Amino acid sequence: MKLKRTSLVGLAAVLSIGLAACGPGASSASQQKTGPVSTSVGSKKITLTVWDQNTDQGIDQAQQQLNSAFEKKYPNVTIKRVSRSFADLKTTLKLALSGDNPPDVVQANQGYPDMGAFVKAGFLRSMNDYAKLYDWTSYYPQSLLKLNSFSSDGKTWQGDDLYGVSQTGELVGLYYNKSLLAKAGISQPPSTLDELDADLAKVKAAGTLPIAYGDLEKSPGIHLYGFVLSALAGSQSVQDLVSSTSGSWTGDQEVQAAQTLSDWASKGYLTQGANGVSRDAAIETFGKGGAAFTITGTWQEAALEASPQAKQIGFTALTPSGSSTPVTMGGEGLAWAITSKTKHANAAAAYIDFITDEQASQTLVKLGNLPTVVPADDKPATGTLAADITTAYGTISQANGVTPYLDYATPTFYDTLTAAAQDLVAGKKTAKQFTQTLQDDYAEFDKSR
Numbered sequence: 001m002k003l004k005r006t007s008l009v010g011l012a013a014v015l016s017i018g019l020a021a022c023g024p025g026a027s028s029a030s031q032q033k034t035g036p037v038s039t040s041v042g043s044k045k046i047t048l049t050v051w052d053q054n055t056d057q058g059i060d061q062a063q064q065q066l067n068s069a070f071e072k073k074y075p076n077v078t079i080k081r082v083s084r085s086f087a088d089l090k091t092t093l094k095l096a097l098s099g100d101n102p103p104d105v106v107q108a109n110q111g112y113p114d115m116g117a118f119v120k121a122g123f124l125r126s127m128n129d130y131a132k133l134y135d136w137t138s139y140y141p142q143s144l145l146k147l148n149s150f151s152s153d154g155k156t157w158q159g160d161d162l163y164g165v166s167q168t169g170e171l172v173g174l175y176y177n178k179s180l181l182a183k184a185g186i187s188q189p190p191s192t193l194d195e196l197d198a199d200l201a202k203v204k205a206a207g208t209l210p211i212a213y214g215d216l217e218k219s220p221g222i223h224l225y226g227f228v229l230s231a232l233a234g235s236q237s238v239q240d241l242v243s244s245t246s247g248s249w250t251g252d253q254e255v256q257a258a259q260t261l262s263d264w265a266s267k268g269y270l271t272q273g274a275n276g277v278s279r280d281a282a283i284e285t286f287g288k289g290g291a292a293f294t295i296t297g298t299w300q301e302a303a304l305e306a307s308p309q310a311k312q313i314g315f316t317a318l319t320p321s322g323s324s325t326p327v328t329m330g331g332e333g334l335a336w337a338i339t340s341k342t343k344h345a346n347a348a349a350a351y352i353d354f355i356t357d358e359q360a361s362q363t364l365v366k367l368g369n370l371p372t373v374v375p376a377d378d379k380p381a382t383g384t385l386a387a388d389i390t391t392a393y394g395t396i397s398q399a400n401g402v403t404p405y406l407d408y409a410t411p412t413f414y415d416t417l418t419a420a421a422q423d424l425v426a427g428k429k430t431a432k433q434f435t436q437t438l439q440d441d442y443a444e445f446d447k448s449r
Contacts, residue, residue, distance in 0.1 A: 041347040049080045049103040053089045058302020058368035066355045087217040097123040104342040107334040111408025120154025125338045126161040130349040148335040164335025171330035180292040203292040210269040212291035214282030221421025226329035229257040231318035238403035249438035258431035302368030315388040325399035410445035
């Protein structure tokens with residue numbers, strides 16, 4: 001079964017941020033004492049405890065099917081699944097990993113806050129040996145593997161040790177309701193931030209909520225700010241900023257992006273009291289036709305395809321000034337990692353390979369998900385949400401238009417950015433105060449290196 005690698009070439013290039021490309025396996029780093037690796041899971045009855053954050057509609061269904069298929073293939077292995085929301089996983093995984101009986105397999109968020117901290121603490125097992133065994137280095141573009149890599153001491157993101165592989169591809173984009181745009185006199189979705197601003201005013205004047213937005217879980221604040229910043233600054237500037245190559249969090253475009261969000265909130269373009277509204281409630285509002293737009297990730301595809309307004313919903317991203325193609329935040333989903341204390345590393349690796357391979361990608365697509373490597377025969381019907389998302393993923397990644405998630409930047413950046421984003425939308429921080437908060441966090445990290 002052939003997979004579509006072309007849509008990932010540009011994505012791989014753009015996400016190789018500021019570091020030399022050297023493939024997993026170059027470092028002896030942690031030199032963890034591991035037994036011989038094998039694709040065999042043996043015949044002894046074992047239980048694999050797996051923690052994931054695949055709680056959204058389509059990916060949850062896919063995970064259940066993949067787990068069942070794995071158990072059918074390996075009847076001696078039982079999967080004990082613990083599924084938590086992203087926010088819950090962020091707060092509970094470290095404690096679970098530090099205990100005497102940690103999970104065998106976990107989904108770990110990339111960047112310094114989670115994966116880097118877990119590697120530094122010795123909680124995760126290097127997967128360089130399994131990458132060779134299962135040929136992940138050929139299946140995935142090298143730079144996507146680099147996103148899931150660190151130095152063995154956890155101090156350098158995109159180092160030489162691989163600590164996971166990802167199951168899904170991701171873009172944060174602008175979902176829009178075609179009928180509500182038409183009601184406001186808008187004939188086509190916006191392609192630039194200026195056009196979006198103009199459309200928001202028209203939608204508001206037509207009596208419709210412009211953007212359904214809920215930030216109770218805090219992570220949507222990263223997506224909202226990252227989406228706007230990418231549309232203003234362009235891919236290279238954001239890549240350099242997150243990787244500490246160049247730029248400043250208090251730069252002109254960073255402040256302008258923050259001011260845009262502040263203006264949206266003050267003009268009533270966002271859901272009122274958004275900090276107390278859940279992400280799922282905002283998606284439900286949009287899916288029922290209660291708002292013209294929502295800004296979130298491709299992981300909501302299945303939920304929106306099942307919504308009352310499904311046939312009216314489209315997906316797009318914005319094009320910065322000076323660019324010919326859209327730019328937006330994204331990359332790949334959380335990494336599937338093997339914990340250092342597992343007694344079943346071979347079975348854990350077999351499981352990870354099974355749920356991320358070519359056949360798994362077909363299961364993901366059928367249930368409304370975007371796999372990291374898209375099947376070559378995946379051709380959604382023209383005019384559907386699935387077609388919009390698949391086309392955008394290919395076009396944007398080919399054009400090097402994907403920017404990394406901003407919270408990768410420092411070990412504390414997730415907490416700093418999410419709290420500051422809530423304050424910005426609530427009017428408790430100005431745009432300059434918001435960006436200074438981010439710069440202060442980065443400065444502390446820079447001093448510690």
